[in-house]
Amino acid sequence: MDIATRATTLLELHHTGSTLVLPNVWDAWSARVVADAGFTALSIGSHPLADSRGQGDKEDMSLDDALDGVRRICSAVPDVPVTADLESGYDTAAAELVERMLEAGAVGLNIEDTVHSEGRMRSAAEHADYIGAIRQAADSAGVDVVINARTDVFLKKDEFSDPVGEAITRLLACEEAGARCVYPVGVPDAASLQAVLDAVSGPVNVIANPRTGSAAGSLEDLQVMGVHRVTFGPKLQQELSSDLTALVAPWRQA
Template sequence: MDTATRATTLLELHHTGSTLVLPNVWDAWSARVIADAGFAALSIGSHPLADSRGQGDNEDMSLDDALDGVRRICSAVPDVPVTADMEAGYGVPPAELVERLLEAGAVGLNVEDTVHSEGGRLRTVAEHADYIGGLRQAADAAGVDVVVNARTDAFVKADQFEDPVAEAITRLLACEEAGARCVYPVKVPDAATLQQVLDALSGPVNVIADPRAGSSAGSLEDLQVMGVHRVTFGPLLQKQLATDLAALVAPWK
């Protein structure tokens, strides 16, 4: 499957009328295991990828480091569409980020509005929307349906805002208008807040969940009823496996 086909496939999976679950992988082995389990597409989380490399999240990896991991994973599952967490963009222009991501084999990306390389500041609404728009423009110029997933940390940094819900919605609407194909309000506190976000937006919304405990808004079934389009696990799948791994080997100490 070529790059353009993988990208279009990933985009179409966001619009099937059911909730797309993209388990987060961190290396070739985890990617193969989850693809063999029957998942149609995968996500690469920056946190688990960094952990697998002995590095830290929040752009402790360089872009070269991150793309090395992306390339190894995509090469291991050549017929499976893969989207990758690219933090805040690693300080490179949108066109360069899209070009290098496609070269590595991924056909989607998360980009957040917390700029870790600049002291963890939050981009302004317009600044983040402009970056997201640049990503979409670069994808369109390449003729590839790259799935740009625009993340906001408005709920993570709720103490900075008088009305975090309104702030999150404002940021996500601006990203939708700029060309994001999906938006991601990380750490939505509860189902009622998530419903407000869903009602305000027109495109797909990504929700993070724990594969065992579910999400802050409920189980997969609850999210499906609400109309959530996409679910990812972030670092939580790897975290759950760490507990299982420790329990598996403990009797052999």
């Protein structure tokens, strides 16, 4: 399956009328395991990828580091569409970011509004401009790249008098700029999520824990609400830590 076909397939999976679950993988092994479990598309989380490399999240990796991981994962599952968390873009111009991401094999990307190198959040307009430039670069390449525009407003809610309203403003601006999906990470409850769903017109991504669900409820709850996409962020990898500990602990020498 060529890259343009993989991208179009991923885009179409966001519009089937059912909730698309994209487990976050971090290396070739985890990607193959999840694909073999029957998932038709995958997501790469920056946090678990960084952990797998012995590096930190929040762009402690360089773009070269991140894309090395992306390339290895995409090569391991060549017929499965993969979207990658590229944090805030690694201070990289949109055209270069899209070109290098496609070369690595990913057909979608998360872009957040926290600029880690500067320790600040982009304004709503600034973030939308970057999303728009990414969409323009993707369109110029002739690939239906799935841009998942993330806002960190709920992670920094004390900085805003109306976090729900601020998140909606930012997500609407990103939709207008060309995002294919929007991501209010850390949405605190079902009421806040419902407000976002009511306000935006396109798909919404929600983070969940594969054992315990999301802050807004279980997978079934999210399906009833009309959530289009669920990812796990670092939570799948983190949940496996206790399983690994339990598996090896009986073999530890006293």
